[in-house]
Amino acid sequence: MKRFALIALPYSWLLALFLVPFLIVFKISLSDTALAIPPYTPNLDLSAGWQGIKDFFAGLDVENFTFLTTDSLYWKAYLSSLKIAVTSTFLTLLVAYPIAYGMSRAPDEWRPTLMMLIILPFWTSFLIRVYSWKAILAQEGLLNQVLLALGVIDTPLTILNTNTAVYIGIIYTYLPFMVLPLYAALEKLDETLLEAAEDLGCTRMKAFWLVTLPLSKQGIIAGSFLVFIPVMGEFVIPTLLGGSDTLMIGKVLWEEFFSNRDWPVASAVAIILLLILIVPIVLFIKTEEKEWEGET
Amino acid sequence: MRKLSWFNLTSLTFGFAFLYLPMIVLVVYSFNSNKLVTVWAGFSTKWYGELFRNEAMMDAAWVTIRVALASSTLATVLGTLAAYVLVRGGRFHGRTLFSGMLYAPLVMPDVILGLSLLLLFIAIGLDRGLLTIILAHTTFSMAYVAVVVTSRLVAFDRSLEEAALDLGCTRFEAFRLVTLPIIAPAVISGWLLGFTLSLDDLVIASFTSGPSSTTLPIKIFSAVRLGVSPEINALSAILIGIVSVGVITASLISKRAIAKRIADENRATP
Numbered sequence: 001m002k003r004f005a006l007i008a009l010p011y012s013w014l015l016a017l018f019l020v021p022f023l024i025v026f027k028i029s030l031s032d033t034a035l036a037i038p039p040y041t042p043n044l045d046l047s048a049g050w051q052g053i054k055d056f057f058a059g060l061d062v063e064n065f066t067f068l069t070t071d072s073l074y075w076k077a078y079l080s081s082l083k084i085a086v087t088s089t090f091l092t093l094l095v096a097y098p099i100a101y102g103m104s105r106a107p108d109e110w111r112p113t114l115m116m117l118i119i120l121p122f123w124t125s126f127l128i129r130v131y132s133w134k135a136i137l138a139q140e141g142l143l144n145q146v147l148l149a150l151g152v153i154d155t156p157l158t159i160l161n162t163n164t165a166v167y168i169g170i171i172y173t174y175l176p177f178m179v180l181p182l183y184a185a186l187e188k189l190d191e192t193l194l195e196a197a198e199d200l201g202c203t204r205m206k207a208f209w210l211v212t213l214p215l216s217k218q219g220i221i222a223g224s225f226l227v228f229i230p231v232m233g234e235f236v237i238p239t240l241l242g243g244s245d246t247l248m249i250g251k252v253l254w255e256e257f258f259s260n261r262d263w264p265v266a267s268a269v270a271i272i273l274l275l276i277l278i279v280p281i282v283l284f285i286k287t288e289e290k291e292w293e294g295e296t
Numbered sequence: 297m298r299k300l301s302w303f304n305l306t307s308l309t310f311g312f313a314f315l316y317l318p319m320i321v322l323v324v325y326s327f328n329s330n331k332l333v334t335v336w337a338g339f340s341t342k343w344y345g346e347l348f349r350n351e352a353m354m355d356a357a358w359v360t361i362r363v364a365l366a367s368s369t370l371a372t373v374l375g376t377l378a379a380y381v382l383v384r385g386g387r388f389h390g391r392t393l394f395s396g397m398l399y400a401p402l403v404m405p406d407v408i409l410g411l412s413l414l415l416l417f418i419a420i421g422l423d424r425g426l427l428t429i430i431l432a433h434t435t436f437s438m439a440y441v442a443v444v445v446t447s448r449l450v451a452f453d454r455s456l457e458e459a460a461l462d463l464g465c466t467r468f469e470a471f472r473l474v475t476l477p478i479i480a481p482a483v484i485s486g487w488l489l490g491f492t493l494s495l496d497d498l499v500i501a502s503f504t505s506g507p508s509s510t511t512l513p514i515k516i517f518s519a520v521r522l523g524v525s526p527e528i529n530a531l532s533a534i535l536i537g538i539v540s541v542g543v544i545t546a547s548l549i550s551k552r553a554i555a556k557r558i559a560d561e562n563r564a565t566p
Contacts, residue, residue: 010378021412098307132318233405
């Protein structure tokens with residue numbers, strides 16, 4: 001009985017504040033926009049009894065979803081988010097791997113400090129870290145000042161408010177999410193395996209490809225999920241660093257909701273984003289669970 | 297002792313320079329007396345003064361701190377409970393659904409979480425304000441607490457709990473006297489994680505806050521959306537300073553704890 005109460009408390013919290021909200025989003029995505037409060041119809045009117053429930057279901061349709069397929073803005077935004085998320089996950093992996101590798105090869109007494117240095121930005125405000133690039137990448141910003149002074153360029157580069165700035169922002173803010181799982185995988189790597197590979201005639205490069213990389217697969221997968229999934233719905237980075245032509249679905253959803261006040265369409269956008277992400281999210285939770293159960 | 301190769305040393309140097317330079321630049325610019333942030337015009341602390349005189353900003357900071365304290369505390373209780381149930385509770389009906397719901401907020405985009413919670417609050421007629429932000433933040437912080445506590449629970453020796461039960465403890469006493477002290481570091485870091493996540497959140501707070509409950513990130517975002525602002529630089533420098541002091545202290549404490557444990561173990565085995 002006591003056990004039941006222990007389970008019921010967090011369980012009902014999650015049902016009420018996680019599952020039910022999703023059902024509501026789903027319902028509203030099937031509703032029509034209306035000039036009312038709340039700005040959609042139909043509303044479930046239980047006081048009208050059975051007729052009320054029938055009217056409610058008769059009022060639902062997939063109109064918003066067909067609208068999303070006819071207006072090219074939406075599918076372009078989904079495709080562009082997908083492209084940005086895939087590319088930036090790969091770039092983050094490229095930047096993170098040498099750092100994680102270096103950390104795993106560092107002397108033991110350095111490691112706690114290096115670990116702390118990776119975690120510290122994670123505790124620092126995400127918003128502020130994105131914002132910090134504005135002063136660096138702007139037309140009259142620090143990067144252009146330095147490059148002009150060094151004589152590398154004659155005219156200032158336009159980086160802020162382009163997709164390049166968005167990529168830089170994503171790599172920068174999501175770097176710790178990639179480094180930590182990679183480091184966890186690389187740290188466990190048995191160095192004698194590398195020595196064996198070299199004794200058997202592998203070059204260092206070949207030993208890396210044949211031994212190190214496959215053995216860090218777990219870290220690569222976990223890190224890529226941790227970057228890809230949230231970047232798909234990213235709103236802050238494209239809004240602060242991107243330009244008017246930077247199309248990302250998180251931004252579209254936000255504008256649909258706050259500027260156009262079209263709740264049903266915003267809900268439909270969210271449902272489709274969720275459908276795109278459900279496969280990677282389930283895969284991620286499955287691999288993490290396997291890892292924990294493997295440890296018990 | 298191992299030595300770092302040139303390649304590793306270079307990648308570490310560049311990697312950490314990339315991570316830290318932007319923040320250092322921000323802190324340096326916060327002492328620039330010029331209103332044009334990127335044009336240096338001499339050292340000054342006037343933006344810090346402006347910041348503390350900005351009442352709207354101070355109100356927002358106070359709202360943010362209250363939300364963070366309440367939500368991280370609630371999330372710690374619920375998240376620890378959830379982790380305990382998952383690791384020690386055995387099989388029960390709907391376990392998969394439970395762990396799915398618990399961990400999904402870790403990776404779910406903020407815009408979806410924010411939108412869905414707002415639509416819930418409107419559907420049940422709950423006015424948006426402090427309470428709704430606290431409910432929303434608790435829900436996602438709980439996931440982080442659960443992850444941290446789970447890894448600690450999996451790692452510790454279960455026979456300690458069993459010994460306590462054999463010696464006549466009730467389940468609750470065993471939890472309070474054995475389990476809780478052992479998982480305490482994880483519970484504390486879970487609370488801290490929840491607290492920082494709540495301080496930091498813009499998207500979910502934007503959806504779930506009302507006109508009277510603007511949080512600091514919402515204020516920062518509206519101030520920097522169109523450009524850079526010297527006051528926000530000063531605020532950022534303060535926040536970066538607080539976090540750095542906190543993280544460095546925490547790592548020094550844990551370093552000392554590890555050293556002490558090693559010393560104790562050496563004494564125990566002559």
